Amino acid sequence: MRILIVGGTRFVGRHITGAALAAGHEVSLLHRGRSGPGLFPEAEHLTADRDADLSVLHDRQWDATIDVSAYLPSQVTSLSGALSTGQYAFVSSTAVYRAPETRGFTEDSPLAETDGPVPETVTGETYGALKVLCERAAAEAFGFPTLIVRPTYVIGPHDHTGRFTYWVNRIARGGEVLAPGDPGDPIQVIDARDLASWIVSMVEGTRPGTFHTVSPPPPFSFGDMLEAIAAEVGPPGTTLTWVGQDFLLAEGETGVSLPLWSEGDPWMSVNTADPSAARAAGLAPRPLGQSIREIREAESSFSKDTTITPAREAELLSRWSARGA
Numbered sequence: 001m002r003i004l005i006v007g008g009t010r011f012v013g014r015h016i017t018g019a020a021l022a023a024g025h026e027v028s029l030l031h032r033g034r035s036g037p038g039l040f041p042e043a044e045h046l047t048a049d050r051d052a053d054l055s056v057l058h059d060r061q062w063d064a065t066i067d068v069s070a071y072l073p074s075q076v077t078s079l080s081g082a083l084s085t086g087q088y089a090f091v092s093s094t095a096v097y098r099a100p101e102t103r104g105f106t107e108d109s110p111l112a113e114t115d116g117p118v119p120e121t122v123t124g125e126t127y128g129a130l131k132v133l134c135e136r137a138a139a140e141a142f143g144f145p146t147l148i149v150r151p152t153y154v155i156g157p158h159d160h161t162g163r164f165t166y167w168v169n170r171i172a173r174g175g176e177v178l179a180p181g182d183p184g185d186p187i188q189v190i191d192a193r194d195l196a197s198w199i200v201s202m203v204e205g206t207r208p209g210t211f212h213t214v215s216p217p218p219p220f221s222f223g224d225m226l227e228a229i230a231a232e233v234g235p236p237g238t239t240l241t242w243v244g245q246d247f248l249l250a251e252g253e254t255g256v257s258l259p260l261w262s263e264g265d266p267w268m269s270v271n272t273a274d275p276s277a278a279r280a281a282g283l284a285p286r287p288l289g290q291s292i293r294e295i296r297e298a299e300s301s302f303s304k305d306t307t308i309t310p311a312r313e314a315e316l317l318s319r320w321s322a323r324g325a
Contacts, residue, residue, distance in 0.1 A: 001204065004028045004062040004085065006050065007069025008043075010035045011158050012091060012151075015196035016066055017043060023200055028062065031069075050075055054082035064203040067091065071122045073133040080141035087206050088142035089199060092135055094152045094188075094212060094270050095128035103186070103218045103272035107150070107210045135210075145208030149199060152214040152271060153260065155291060156192035157298040163259035164189060165299050166307050167229055168292055172300070174235035178313045180253070180261040181245040183223025186271040187260065188214040191291045198283045211278040215285035218272040222260070225288075232292040243320045251316060257308045 008017040008029040017040055020027045028044040048056045050069070057079075065085040070076050076090070098110045112129040119126040138146050155164040171177055190213050198213065223242075230238050245264050255261045262268035275283065308316075 001063040002026045002028070002061070003200075003203065004030060004057075004065040004083070006030045006065065006067040006079065008066075009039050011156075011160055012154055012192050012195065013068040014039065014158055015156065015192040016068065016199055019193070019196040019200045020066075023204070025200070028060075030057070050079060054078060057082045057084075060084065062086065064089065064206075066199060066203065067138075070134050071127070071130055072120070073118065073130070073137040076134050076137040077141060080137075085142075087145050087147060087203055087208070088138060089147040089149065089203055090135060090138045091199070092131045092148055092150045093128065094150050094214065094273050096132045096135065096150060097128070097270055099267045100269045100272065103269065104274045105272065106274050107212060107277060145206055147199075147202055147208055148210040149195075150210065150212050150214075150273075151190050151195055152188040152212075152273065153190070154192050154195060155189045155295065157295060159192070159295075159299070161259075162302055162304040162307070165295055165302050166259045166304065167226060168233060168295050169300060169302065171226070171229045171238060172233040172235070172296055173310075174238045176317055177226075177230075177238065177240050178258070178308070178317055179223070179226055179240040179242045180248055180258040181222070181242070181264065183221060183226075183242055185222045185262050185268055186218060187220060187222045187225050187268075188216070188218070188271045188273060189225070189288070189291075190215050191286055194283070194285045198278070198281075201282055207281060209277070209281075211281060211283070212273040212275050213278050213283055214271075214273045214275045216288070217275055222262075225260075228288050229292050232289050233296050241317060241320070243316065247320060247323075248316070253308065253316070256306050257312075259307060 003020050003025045007013040009031050030046045033047045046056045062085045064087040066089045068091045096111050111132045114129040195213050255263050
């Protein structure tokens with residue numbers, strides 16, 4: 001197949017590109033040339049800004065297009081005007097939903113909506129509703145057989161966000177680990193490599209629909225996740241100390257300094273999506289323990305300056321402990 005990947009050099013797109021090439025497809029990458037220089041010399045690289053001039057796509061034909069980098073509906077519409085393709089696959093997000101009322105919600109659950117004009121800026125508040133509008137723009141522009149992929153938190157090597165990677169590397173250092181909030185808060189993840197190979201298999205079969213690409217099925221909690229990481233990479237003597245939400249918020253900590261922590265947001269129920277439809281369509285996530293080990297092997301030196309420092313963590317743990325003295 002001739003496959004065009006829009007945004008195929010960074011994290012999720014990078015893994016999709018690798019999966020498509022490994023499957024023997026003829027791959028073209030549309031990107032700005034800002035990340036992954038030298039990656040995938042066997043692919044065709046089309047350098048362009050999708051928000052500006054897409055003439056590089058004119059007079060070309062692809063059997064399928066996988067779009068990893070659309071965040072505004074105008075980006076989907078402008079792409080459709082410049083592109084001649086068979087199936088269009090759009091990587092969306094489980095953030096498209098309103099806060100679900102029940103665990104194990106399905107793909108037909110109520111979606112987030114925008115009030116008034118379409119936002120022009122992607123923020124934490126507008127991200128989900130804009131993805132909804134992107135999905136609708138895709139269905140209108142490309143029709144059948146559009147594929148809509150809704151992952152939760154994506155993990156794996158080359159994750160520039162470092163959210164899950166932080167916990168792997170922190171717990172691998174051992175000692176007393178500050179675990180934020182409520183261990184019962186729900187969480188779901190998906191390994192980017194499993195997501196990538198599944199998307200490629202779906203476009204190979206021109207299979208349409210909307211799917212939750214999440215793992216594991218609920219219930220699964222933040223505490224379960226950290227315990228799983230500790231079991232795989234935590235040295236002897238590693239302990240998790242759960243520090244209360246109100247204390248951490250009063251100290252100015254957030255889901256940025258302590259990644260994947262929900263901060264008590266009721267929207268965390270979106271991490272209870274039902275993956276049955278995707279699994280029936282062939283999604284087969286690797287065991288979480290395997291992802292943890294492989295992330296540690298590949299990303300042991302990864303760090304991000306927005307996460308909590310060891311000194312700050314120790315300070316908070318000491319003050320939390322003193323509250324109960």
